[in-house]
Amino acid sequence: MLTILILFLTGLCTMFASFMPNKQLPKYLGVSGIILALVTLHLRLGLGLDFPTFFTMFPLTRIVSVVALFLLLVIFLAHRKYEEDYDWSAVYSLMLFSTCGVILLFGQRNLLTLFLGIEIMSIPLYVLAASKRNQAISLEAGLKYFILGSFASAFLLFGIALVYGSTSSFVLDEIMSIQENHAGQLPAYFHVGYIFIIVSILFKMAVAPFHFWSPDVYDGSPTVVTSFMTTVVKLGSSIAMYFLLAGFFKSQFENYSKFLLPIIAFSFLLGAILGLVQNNLKRMLAYSSISHIAFVLVAIILSVAMNDQGIFMFYLMTYSIASLLVFLILDYLEQGNSIFLDQLNGLSKHQPILALALAIGILSMAGIPFTGGFIAKYRVLMGIYQLNVWIFAIGLLSSAIAIGYYLKILNRIFFHENSQENVAINNNLFVGIVSILALGTITLGIFPELILQLIHSFFVA
Secondary structure: OHHHHHHHHHHHHHHHHHHHOOHHHHHHHHHHHHHHHHHHHHHHOOOOEEEOOEEEEOOOHHHHHHHHHHHHHHHHOOOOOOOOOHHHHHHHHHHHHHHHHHHHHHOEHHHHHHHOOOOHHHHHHOOOOOOOOOOOHHHHHHHHHHHHHHHHHHHHHHHHHHHHHHHOOOHHHHHHHHHEHHHHHHOOHHHHHHHHHHHHHHHHHOOOOOOOOHHHHHHHHOHHHHHHHHHHHHHHHHHHHHHHHHHHHHHHHHHHHHHHHHHHHHHHHHHHHHOOOOOEEHHHHHHHHHHHHHHHHHHHHHHHOOOOOOOOOOHHHHHHHHHHHHHHHHHHHHHHHEOOOHHOOOOOOOOHHHHHHHHHHHHHOOOOOOOOHHHHHHHHHHHHHHHHHHHHHHHHHHHHHHHHHHHHHHHHHHHHOOHHHHHHHOOHHHHHHHHHHHHHHHHHOOHHHHHHHHHHHHHHO
């Protein structure tokens, strides 16, 4: 809880720092607060701020909190200030507040904590999506996200009410114990309740058919906000789903898998096929993320069926790093509020380091050998092959189809002539950061066993 408190206070200081003459002060405060939060996680400082029936710092909570804070720190350090009149102090503070909700989800032990974590994570995002107030597409993105997010919150609240009505408890450990001891005596509305809770999290993960907000919000939001959504926020919602499916509702595996498997198959195909027809890169990657989150769901199911949590964490790490790498570079290349394939033309001839780093991120998303994405997809597909051959076949087919639009990006980078001047801004810090992320992606692909051993050691610590 101390980590959350530090992030919250840093967010407040960052917000009020906008009144100071030094316009870089909010960024410095945000970076300092994130580093301080990482230090408290490393030293395991708590100051007695423990609420075991609401929040617990599991080994998994600790490692994913470190990953989330690392991703946020990179976003703070590497983003491009493309508008002088843009209120960056508000953006920094809202990202910090949203990350408080994300970390709350990492250790939630209570349905009320789950609801608070989801709302604290989501409400700042509605504002961030609409933060370019002078552009209609950004305002539209924020409005769509807010309206559909409200429906998802209603589903979550209704599901919590039904589960509480059937178990008389909000504490997830007690709910799990009741399921084990009274498996055949629970009323039908208990099953409706946990299905509603799962559906509300599926919305936050942007899984088809709950994905309608995703392409518009990805496109309409500032790219730095999109990078935050596709990394830190996706990490938070995915971990929340993991705790529900692999932990507290694990005994209902046979029931929820019957409706999750068709959703996974639909997400595979929709993300791959609709991504092919996109010319807008942010919309293309929004559809790509739908397929990737379907892989995350498969990895969660594997962790339940085969007790192999390492696959799930490995996939999340590789996807988060590759997504952050790609979106940070797109943020630098963006002109206006959207970026299209034409803007990548000839990038390798004018910005070879950025072009190579972007190519590595795209190749990892496509699942090409010698990248982390290949190992992650291979392990997930081989695992699901043992459980459901049809889902394996659809996942393999969707991956093959998706390669089509990833190759379109690579073709523009390396085999087209540049049609505009100054396609990117020279920035040594930025080039260093994306180079490290690209190297990390390659390392995950060449030494996956070492990374998986580290993940397993955190799970059993």
